[in-house]
Amino acid sequence: MPTKLLTLGLISDITSRINSHEDLDTLLSEIMGITRDVLQTEGSSLLLYDKENDQLVFNTTSGLKEESLAHLTVPRGKGIAGMVLETLKPEIVNDAANDPRIFKAIDQKVGYVTRNLICVPMIAQGEVQGVLEAVNSLDNREFNNNDIKILKYLSNLAAIAVKNRLLIDSLNLRANELNGLFQISQALANIQSSDEFMDLAVKTISEVLQVDRVSLNFEKIEKKGLPRSKSKGFSDQIHDEDVEVLLFADKADWMFKGFKIITANSPQGIQLTHKGLFQHSMILFPILKNKEWLGSLVVSDKTSRTRFDEMDIRILRTLTNQVGEAYTALQVKIQSERLKNIDRDMQVAAMIQKHSLPIIPKQYSLLEFDTYYQASREIGGDFYDMVVHGKDEVSVIIADVSGKGTPAALFMEFSKTVLQQEVSKTTSTSEALFNANQILQDKSGFLMFVTAMLVRINMTKKELTYSSAGHNLQIIYRKKHHKIQHLSGKGQPMGIGNCEFSEHTVSYLPGDLLVLYTDGVTEAMNLKEELFSEERLESVILSHINDPPEVIRQAILQKVSEFVGEAEPHDDLSLFIIRLN
Numbered sequence: 001m002p003t004k005l006l007t008l009g010l011i012s013d014i015t016s017r018i019n020s021h022e023d024l025d026t027l028l029s030e031i032m033g034i035t036r037d038v039l040q041t042e043g044s045s046l047l048l049y050d051k052e053n054d055q056l057v058f059n060t061t062s063g064l065k066e067e068s069l070a071h072l073t074v075p076r077g078k079g080i081a082g083m084v085l086e087t088l089k090p091e092i093v094n095d096a097a098n099d100p101r102i103f104k105a106i107d108q109k110v111g112y113v114t115r116n117l118i119c120v121p122m123i124a125q126g127e128v129q130g131v132l133e134a135v136n137s138l139d140n141r142e143f144n145n146n147d148i149k150i151l152k153y154l155s156n157l158a159a160i161a162v163k164n165r166l167l168i169d170s171l172n173l174r175a176n177e178l179n180g181l182f183q184i185s186q187a188l189a190n191i192q193s194s195d196e197f198m199d200l201a202v203k204t205i206s207e208v209l210q211v212d213r214v215s216l217n218f219e220k221i222e223k224k225g226l227p228r229s230k231s232k233g234f235s236d237q238i239h240d241e242d243v244e245v246l247l248f249a250d251k252a253d254w255m256f257k258g259f260k261i262i263t264a265n266s267p268q269g270i271q272l273t274h275k276g277l278f279q280h281s282m283i284l285f286p287i288l289k290n291k292e293w294l295g296s297l298v299v300s301d302k303t304s305r306t307r308f309d310e311m312d313i314r315i316l317r318t319l320t321n322q323v324g325e326a327y328t329a330l331q332v333k334i335q336s337e338r339l340k341n342i343d344r345d346m347q348v349a350a351m352i353q354k355h356s357l358p359i360i361p362k363q364y365s366l367l368e369f370d371t372y373y374q375a376s377r378e379i380g381g382d383f384y385d386m387v388v389h390g391k392d393e394v395s396v397i398i399a400d401v402s403g404k405g406t407p408a409a410l411f412m413e414f415s416k417t418v419l420q421q422e423v424s425k426t427t428s429t430s431e432a433l434f435n436a437n438q439i440l441q442d443k444s445g446f447l448m449f450v451t452a453m454l455v456r457i458n459m460t461k462k463e464l465t466y467s468s469a470g471h472n473l474q475i476i477y478r479k480k481h482h483k484i485q486h487l488s489g490k491g492q493p494m495g496i497g498n499c500e501f502s503e504h505t506v507s508y509l510p511g512d513l514l515v516l517y518t519d520g521v522t523e524a525m526n527l528k529e530e531l532f533s534e535e536r537l538e539s540v541i542l543s544h545i546n547d548p549p550e551v552i553r554q555a556i557l558q559k560v561s562e563f564v565g566e567a568e569p570h571d572d573l574s575l576f577i578i579r580l581n
Contacts, residue, residue, distance in 0.1 A: 028046050028162070031046055031132075031154070031157075031158045031161070032044045032045070032046060034154060035132065035134055035151070035154055036134070038150060038154065039118070039134040039137075039147060039150060039151065040137060040138045040139070041134040041135055041136055041137055041138060042135060042136035042137075042138060043134075043135045043136060044132070044133060044134045044135065045058060045132075045133045045135065046122075046130060046131075046132055046133075046158065047074060047081050047130050047131050047132075047133070048129065048130040048162070049085065049128050049129060049130045049131075050073070053073075054075075054076050055073045055074060055075050055076060056073065056074040056075075056076075056081055056082065056085055056130060056131060057072075057073050057074075058072045058073070058074075074103060078103055079101065079102060079103025080093055080101055080102060080103070080117060080119050080133075081103070081119055081131050081133060082103065083101060084119045084120065084121050084131045085121065085128065085131055088121045088123065088128070089121070090118070090119065090120040090121070090148045090151070090152065091118070091119050091120075092116075092117075092118050092143045092144070092147070092148065093116055093117050093118075094116045094142040094143060095116070096114040096115055096116055096117060097115070102114065114135055114136065115136050115137075115140070116135075116136060116137060116142065116143060117133055117134065117135045117136070117143075118133065118134050118143040118147050118148065118151055119131055119132070119133045119134075120132055120148065120151045120152050120155045121155065122155045122156075122158055122159035122162065123155075123156075123159055124156075124159035124160045124162070124163040125160075125163065125388065125391075127163065129158075129159040129162045129163055130159075130162070131155075132151060132154065132155040132158060134147070134151060160390075164424060167424060168421060168424060168425065171417055171420050171421040171424070172421065175414065175417045175418055175421065175439075175443075197326070197327065198216060198229075198230035199230060201216055201230070201323050201326070201327075202214045202215075202216050202230045202231065202232045203232070204319075205297070205299065205316075205319055205323075206232055206233075208315065208319065209299060209302070209312060209315065209316065209319075210302060210303045210304065211233075211299050211300065211301060211302050211303065212233045212300065212301040212302075212303060213231075213232065213233030213234050213277075213278065213298075213299065213300045213301055214231065214232045214233065214234075214297070214298070214299050215229065215230075215231040215232075215234050215238050215296075215297070215298040215299075216229060216230050216231070216295070216296075216297055216323065217229040217239075217295050217296050217297075217298070218287070218294060218295035218327060219293065219294065219295050233300075233301075234277060234298075234300075235276055235277070237275055237276065237277065238277060238298070243272075243275060243277070246268065246271060246272065247272075247284065247296075247298065248284075248296065251286065251293065251296075254284075255286040255288070255293060256291075258285065258286070258317055259283055259284065259285050259286075259313055259316070259317065260283070260284045261281060261282070261283050261284075261307075261308060262278075262281065262282040262283070262284070263281050263307075264278070264279060264280055264281065269281075269282070277300065278300035278301050279300075279301055280300075280301050280302070280305055280307070281300065281301070281302075281307050281308055282298065282299070282300035282301075283298075283299050283300070283308045283312070283313070283316065284296060284297070284298050285297040285298075285299075285316055285317065285320040286320075287320055287323065287324040287327075288324065289324060289328060294324055294327075294328070295324070295327075297316070297319075297320050297323065299316065358383075358384065358385050358386065360384070360386055360576075362550075364386075364388070364394060365391055365392060365394075365459055366459045366510075366580075366581040367394070367457065367459065367578055367579065367580065367581065368548065368549050368578070368579035368581065369386075369549060369576070369577065369578055369579075370548075370549035370550045370552070370553045370575075370577045371384055371553075371574075371575060371576050371577070372553050372557065372573070372574065372575040373572070373573070373574045373575075374520075374569075374572065374573045374574075375404075375409075375572050376404060376520070376569040376570060376571050376572050376573075377404055379406065379408075379409040380404060380408060380409060380412070380572035381400065381401030381402070381403060381404060381408030381409060381411065381412045381450075381572055382398075382399065382400050382401070382412070382518045382520065382572035382573070382574040383397075383398075383399050383401075383412050383415075383416050383574070384396070384397060384398045384399070384516070384574055384576045385397045385416055385419065385420060387420060387423045387424050389424075389427075389456075392458065392459040392460045393456065393457065393458050393459065393460075394456075394457050395423050395429070395432075395454060395455065395456045395457070396454075396455050396457065396514075396516065396576055396578060397419055397423070397452060397453070397454050397455075398452070398453050398471070398474075398516040398517065398518060398574060398576045399412075399415065399416070399419070399450050399451060399452035399453070399469075399471070399518075400450065400451045400452075400471070400518040400519065400520075400572070400574075401415060401448060401449075401450045402448050402449050402450065402493070403448060404571075404572070407448065408448070411448045411450070412450075414440075415436075415440060415450045415452075415494070415495075418436045418439045418440060419432070419436050419452065419454075421436075422435045422436045422439070423454065427456070428503060429454045429455070429456050429465050429466055429467035429501075429503050430467045430491075430500075430501040430502060430503035432454060432467075433452065433454060433467050433469050433491060433494065433501040434499075434500065434501055436494055437469070437494040437495065437498075437499060437501075438498075440494050440495040441495060441496075441497070441498075448495060449470075449493040449494060449495035449496045450469070450493060450494050450495055451468075451469055451470040451471040451472070451493045451494075452468070452469040452470075452471055452494065453466065453467075453468050453469075453471040453474050453487065453516055454466060454467050454468075454469075455474075455487070455514065455516070457578070457580070461507075462507055462508055462509065462510075462580075463505055463506070463507055463508070464476070464487075464505065464506050464507075464508055464514070464580075465503065465504070465505045466487055466489065466503070466504055466505075466506075467489050467491060467501045467502060467503050467504070468487070468488055468489035468490075468491050468501070468502075469491045469492065469493055469494045469499075469501060470491060470492045470493035470494075472517075472518075472519050472522070473486040473487065473488050473534070474486065474487040474488070474514075474515065474516050474517070475487070475513075475514070475515040475516075475517075475537070475538065475541065476506075476508070476512060476513070476514050476515075477512060477513040477514075477515070477541060477542075477545060478509070478512055479509060479510075479511035479512050479513070479545075480509055480511075482542075482545075484538050484541070484542065487504075487506075489501065489502045489503070489504055490502035508580045509580075510580065510581050511579075511580070511581070512580040513541070513545065513549075513552075513577070513578070513579055513580065514577070514578040514580060515537075515541060515552075515575070515576075515577050515578075516575070516576040516577075516578075517537070517574065517575050517576070518571075518572065518573065518574045519571065520569075520571040520572045520573035520574065521537060521556065521560060521573055521574075521575065522534050522536075522537055523570075523571060524560050524563065524564050524569070524571075524573065525564065525567055525570060526563055526564050526565055526567050527565060527566060527567045532559075532560055532563050532564075536559065536563070537556065540552075540555050540556050540559045541556070543555070548579070549577040549578065549579050552577055553575055553577055556575065557575075560573070
C-alpha cells in the first residue's frame with residue numbers, strides 16, 4: 001500500500017486541518033492522524049523537545065498504545081529519535097529487530113513490536129521543536145526517500161504549528177500575569193493605611209485567582225503600625241498554633257522552591273480538611289526578604305473546583321512577590337516620613353519594562369532594521385515590536401500609550417502582550433487591532449488607551465498591509481520618485497470604545513524606506529515651545545536617504561537633540577526604521 005500522493009487538494013486539506021485547532025493536545029493528535037493516514041502506517045508519534053532537560057518527551061502518539069507511551073522520555077543520542085535530535089538528519093530503519101540503534105526499552109515497556117520506522121526532525125525558524133515518527137508500514141513495505149520527503153513536509157508544517165501554539169499559550173499566560181500584576185499594583189498604589197492594605201491585597205488576590213479562601217500572614221514585622229494577618233473565607237482556626245505547625249513545620253523543605261501544594265487526599269490534607277480549612281486543594285507561598293521568611297500566603301479552593309495549574313502558580317508567585325515588596329515598603333513608610341513618597345509601582349514597572357524590551361535584529365531576510373526608545377521619565381508608555389510569520393513575512397508595530405510613568409508602563413506591557421498574541425493569530429491587520437481592542441476593553445478597566453500602527457510586510461509580494469489605531473501619520477519613502485508618502489488609516493485608539501479599523505495594502509520597491517515613529521519625535525519641544533514637526537523629520541530623512549537605517553536614526557536623534565536644546569523632554573520618543581530591500 002503506497003503512501004498517498006501530496007496533491008494540491010491534499011496539501012490544502014492538511015494545512016487547513018493543522019491550522020484549525022486552538023489547543024496544543026488536539027493539534028498534536030491531528031498531526032498524528034495525518035501522518036498515519038498519509039504514510040499508511042500502524043502508528044505515529046510526536047516527541048516534543050524538552051530544552052531544559054535536553055530530552056524528547058512522548059507527548060502524543062497515535063495507534064501505539066497511547067496511554068503507555070504518554071510522557072515517556074528519550075535522551076539525546078539514544079535510539080533513533082534521540083539520534084535524529086542529535087544530528088537533525090532523517091533516519092529510516094527497515095529491519096528494527098536487528099538494528100542496534102533501536103531503543104528497545106520503549107517497546108519492552110509498552111509491549112509493542114516495532115518492525116520498521118521513519119523519523120525526521122521538527123524545526124521551525126531554526127529552533128528544534130521535536131521529532132516526528134511513523135511506525136510499521138501497513139503492508140510491510142520498506143520506507144524510502146520518497147517517504148522522507150513526505151514526512152519532512154508534514155514535520156515542517158507541524159513544527160510551525162507547534163511553535164505558534166506554544167507562543168500563543170505563552171503570550172496568554174503572560175497577559176494574565178501582567179493583568180493581575182497591574183490590578184494589584186494599581187490597587188496598592190495609593191493606600192495610606194495598613195488595614196486598607198491588608199484588606200485590598202486579600203480581596204485582589206481572591207478576585208484575580210478566583211478562589212474561595214485567602215490568608216495573608218506576616219511574622220517579621222516592626223512593633224508599630226502593621227497588623228500581622230488578614231483572611232477571607234477561612235475560619236479563625238487557620239491562626240491556631242496547631243494548624244500553623246501543620247502547615248509550616250516543613251517550610252524549610254519547600255520555601256526556596258517557592259510554593260507547596262496540598263491535596264485533599266494527602267495525609268496533611270486529610271487533617272486540614274477535617275478542620276474545615278479546604279475541600280479540594282490548597283497552595284502555600286512564602287513571602288521572603290533577603291532569603292528570610294517574612295510571612296506566607298495561603299490560598300485554597302478555586303471556584304472552578306479544579307486544581308492549581310502552572311499559570312496559577314506563576315501568577316501567585318508574582319503577586320506574592322509584589323505583596324511582600326509592597327508590605328515592606330509600607331512598613332518603611334510608617335516608620336519614616338522621609339520615605340513617604342516611595343513609588344512601589346515604579347519599581348514593579350521598571351523591572352517589567354527592563355526585561356521586556358524587544359530585541360530587534362539588524363537584518364531579517366531582505367529587511368534592514370533599526371530601533372530606538374527613550375522614555376521621558378524613568379519608565380514610559382511607548383513601545384515597538386516585531387512578529388515573525390515566516391521567512392518572507394513579518395509584522396512591525398509601533399504604539400503610544402496615553403499618559404506617562406508607572407500606569408503607562410504597565411498598560412504598555414499589557415497592550416504589547418495582547419497585540420503580539422492577536423497579530424500572530426491572523427493575517428488581517430484590521431482584525432488583529434479589532435480583537436486587541438476588544439481584549440483591552442474587556443479585561444483591563446484601566447481607563448487608558450493606546451494608539452498603534454501595525455504594518456505586515458510580505459517580502460515575496462513586495463506588499464505592505466497596514467492598519468492604524470488612531471496613530472499619527474507614518475512615513476514611507478519611494479526611492480523611484482524620491483518622494484515621501486504617508487501611511488494612515490481609519491480607526492480610533494484602542495481601549496476607549498468599539499471601533500472598526502480600516503486595512504490598506506500598498507506595494508513597495510527595493511530601496512524604499514519605512515519610518516515608524518511616535519509623536520515624541522515630531523512634538524519634541526524647545527525652550528520657545530516650538531515643535532520639531534513632521535517637516536523637519538522628513539527633511540532629515542531625505543538628507544540621509546541612502547544611508548543605513550542606523551545612520552538615519554542617529555541623524556534624526558541628533559537633529560531632535562539640537563532642536564530641543566536645554567528643554568526637558570515632555571514625551572516618550574520611539575523610532576522603528578525599516579529598509580525595504
